[in-house]
Amino acid sequence: MSDILGYQGKRVIVSGCFSGMGAATAKLLLELGAEVHGLDYKDSTLPLASFNSVDLRDAASIEAGVAAIGGKVDALFNCAGLPQSFPAMDVMKVNFIGLRHLTEQVLPLMGPGGAIANIASTGGLGWSRRVPLNMEFVTTPGFDAAVAWCEAHMDDVKEGYSFSKENVIVWTQYMGAHLIKKGIRINCTLPSPTQTPMMAAFEATSGKDVVEAAAQPMGRYSTPEEQAGGIVLLNSALASIVNGVVFPVDGGFMGGVATGQVDLSVMMRRSAPAQ
Numbered sequence: 001m002s003d004i005l006g007y008q009g010k011r012v013i014v015s016g017c018f019s020g021m022g023a024a025t026a027k028l029l030l031e032l033g034a035e036v037h038g039l040d041y042k043d044s045t046l047p048l049a050s051f052n053s054v055d056l057r058d059a060a061s062i063e064a065g066v067a068a069i070g071g072k073v074d075a076l077f078n079c080a081g082l083p084q085s086f087p088a089m090d091v092m093k094v095n096f097i098g099l100r101h102l103t104e105q106v107l108p109l110m111g112p113g114g115a116i117a118n119i120a121s122t123g124g125l126g127w128s129r130r131v132p133l134n135m136e137f138v139t140t141p142g143f144d145a146a147v148a149w150c151e152a153h154m155d156d157v158k159e160g161y162s163f164s165k166e167n168v169i170v171w172t173q174y175m176g177a178h179l180i181k182k183g184i185r186i187n188c189t190l191p192s193p194t195q196t197p198m199m200a201a202f203e204a205t206s207g208k209d210v211v212e213a214a215a216q217p218m219g220r221y222s223t224p225e226e227q228a229g230g231i232v233l234l235n236s237a238l239a240s241i242v243n244g245v246v247f248p249v250d251g252g253f254m255g256g257v258a259t260g261q262v263d264l265s266v267m268m269r270r271s272a273p274a275q
């Protein structure tokens, strides 16, 4: 196979490689010839170059996992996540605080040409209403300071999922403007509802009708493989100046919303966040 995406022999890290989008991303990268290093708190059975058990709720665990990989890293795929059925602070730690800490550990191992892709969510689309608050949070210096900030702002954190994803979006855009000066790119995806193990929690907490409304206009959930396609494309050589972007991988949902082609009434009737 020709290597137009540029992954052959590249050293990449995938968090959340146990299931769903992370597992699909790791599999696709293996097919593309990358040296794939997986991180998760549940063991992976994939034929990875290495697997390290890392709990993203724990800074020391993250640091040990990255140290065990070491060497030069070409790309990082932040795929791990927890839904809103988990305690809010666990959700905040896995979805944003741990994601940021992992990225900060990996950055010193990256050089020009390095790329980072984060999975955010349409659940975080409220970000544009409160950028100053998000900026205050995403610029907290380190894991413990971010935890302390959340504990002092639980009215904003709420159930954790939407706020964590808002901050993935804002932090990605903020970091894009900084990291590109070192030749490193960072982007994030906005997946549409996707048939992964997390889906059961979304349907239970938000309501199946709300989740299905977010699957318009395609009319079906996406697959983990389709989501892997989007995130692998973002970190690929083909996307060499795509940076700081919030990239919908959603079969047209965002475009449909912007142009009034998607009926949001079901989603608006519920106060719980969509995924």
Ligand SMILES: NC(=O)c1ccc[n+]([C@@H]2O[C@H](COP(=O)([O-])OP(=O)(O)OC[C@H]3O[C@@H](n4cnc5c(N)ncnc54)[C@H](O)[C@@H]3O)[C@@H](O)[C@H]2O)c1
Binding pocket: 015, 016, 017, 018, 019, 020, 021, 022, 039, 040, 041, 042, 054, 055, 056, 057, 079, 080, 081, 082, 083, 094, 119, 120, 121, 122, 190, 191, 192, 193, 194, 195, 196, 197, 198, 199, 202, 224, 275
């Ligand atoms: N499924 C959807 O419809 C949907 C929609 C939008 C965004 N997302 C996001 O996509 C990403 C992938 O989720 P998914 O749908 O593939 O679900 P998933 O549950 O299959 O995958 C999540 C992965 O994260 C890992 N993980 C959870 N807590 C961890 C921890 N403390 N430490 C290390 N790893 C941990 C899990 O073991 C699992 O491998 C998540 O960030 C999720 O928020 C999902």
